[in-house]
Amino acid sequence: MRHALATAFAQAKAVASIVLDDGTTLGQTRAVLTRDQLLEHCLALPGAWPDEPWEGDTVAKVGDKIFAFLGEGSVGVKAGRSRDEADEWLTRYPDDASVMAYIGRYGWNTLCVGGAVADDEILEAIDTSYADVVARLPKSKRPQG
16 A cells, blocks of 8 residues: 555656746756545555545544544644644644644644645654544554554
8 A cells, every 4th residue: 555655656746946037947846645645545544434524524534533634735633642742843834734723722733735844744744643543542442453
């Protein structure tokens, strides 16, 4: 599954370019994760399953708990055990990380995809969110694996 994600990741490219006064174009190619790739990454985790609790809003759950909110160009994750810990993301990425409405006080942030936050950091944030949510599940509801 990781190999398939890596292949798709390599195929999804965004190009940012700068044109200098002399007409020279400087370009930088950077891979950008798509919503489908984010969902694929989430669902590769043990016991993860997709849900649509509100029309048009896809989330990834483990047990009966959400660990990722998947949006167009963003993902919402449990970014810290406390608001203070989650605020580290806001300090590092003030333009690409924000406190989630309603649940932000519990350490949930929205991370923008394709901005300053590297894609591998976004995938790691999803994995961390998943691990935090699994750790809070009753042992009987934790996935095997």
